[in-house]
Amino acid sequence: MHDVSDATVATNNYVANFEKASEKVNQFADSYGSSAEKLNMKADELATTYEKSAQVVGTSGDNLATAYNKLTESMNKELEMSTDGGKTYNEQLSIMNKNLTALNAVYELQLQGTNQQIEASKTLYSGLDEILGNLKQSAEDTKRYREEISKLSHNLAAMNTVYGNMLSAMNFKQD
Numbered sequence: 001m002h003d004v005s006d007a008t009v010a011t012n013n014y015v016a017n018f019e020k021a022s023e024k025v026n027q028f029a030d031s032y033g034s035s036a037e038k039l040n041m042k043a044d045e046l047a048t049t050y051e052k053s054a055q056v057v058g059t060s061g062d063n064l065a066t067a068y069n070k071l072t073e074s075m076n077k078e079l080e081m082s083t084d085g086g087k088t089y090n091e092q093l094s095i096m097n098k099n100l101t102a103l104n105a106v107y108e109l110q111l112q113g114t115n116q117q118i119e120a121s122k123t124l125y126s127g128l129d130e131i132l133g134n135l136k137q138s139a140e141d142t143k144r145y146r147e148e149i150s151k152l153s154h155n156l157a158a159m160n161t162v163y164g165n166m167l168s169a170m171n172f173k174q175d
Contacts, residue, residue: 010159017152021145021148021152025145028138028142028145031134031138032135032138035131039128039131039135042127042128042131046124049117049120049121050121053117053121063106063110067102067106068103071099071100075099078092
């Protein structure tokens with residue numbers, strides 16, 4: 001009877017361990033789903049950032065070309081006016097200097113926008129590195145879980161053999 005009682009305790013322990021393992025599997029599934037959602041969100045953010053960068057670079061390039069064209073036209077007009085109207089050389093240089101200063105300000109704004117986009121990309125990449133690290137760790141946990149389930153299955157088979165032998169011994173009829 002004592003052996004049957006020990007077997008009952010062992011069976012109850014086995015059931016409790018199996019329930020714990022089931023909870024761990026559920027936790028792993030939740031963690032994996034959360035990581036996958038984060039990865040998708042970060043990928044969407046990265047795509048949006050690249051689109052914005054492309055738009056900024058394209059728009060800024062067009063603005064820069066337009067500014068250079070306007071500057072060239074302005075300089076040509078001022079040169080003609082200087083020749084025709086008799087303006088002094090210093091006045092022409094002053095106007096050209098103002099135009100170049102304005103052009104430099106536009107170029108500085110373009111550089112600032114590009115730097116902000118680069119910083120946003122760096123932040124996004126660091127988030128992606130973290131997600132990939134979590135996924136790698138999840139894969140390692142899955143491998144350990146699979147090994148533990150295999151051990152558990154082997155132990156269960158051994159326990160079933162022991163229980164079967166015990167039942168056979170208990171049911172043995174003596175003549």
